[in-house]
Amino acid sequence: MLNVAVPTLAVDLGATTTRCSGFGNAYTLALAARRTDRAADDFEVRNWAGAVVGVVMAAFAGAAADPGADTLVVLDQALAHLESGLPL
Numbered sequence: 001m002l003n004v005a006v007p008t009l010a011v012d013l014g015a016t017t018t019r020c021s022g023f024g025n026a027y028t029l030a031l032a033a034r035r036t037d038r039a040a041d042d043f044e045v046r047n048w049a050g051a052v053v054g055v056v057m058a059a060f061a062g063a064a065a066d067p068g069a070d071t072l073v074v075l076d077q078a079l080a081h082l083e084s085g086l087p088l
Helices: 009-034 043-065 069-081
Strands: none
Touching: 009 043, 009 069
């Protein structure tokens, strides 16, 4: 992928991902709070939202680093791993 082959793009992608993850976490947090009828600052809601955003970011980073990867397959595998409790 281009962002892996060109170091300056990789740096920019990292900065953009960091900025967007804040939005992604806020959106996921609000969605989870609304769907569970809990407060957005609920401990478990915050942890769940952070885990989802982290797993998605890791999946996209892994797919970006592997030119042969199918991003949707990697994302599906990552979410299945999260659903199973993230066993190591």
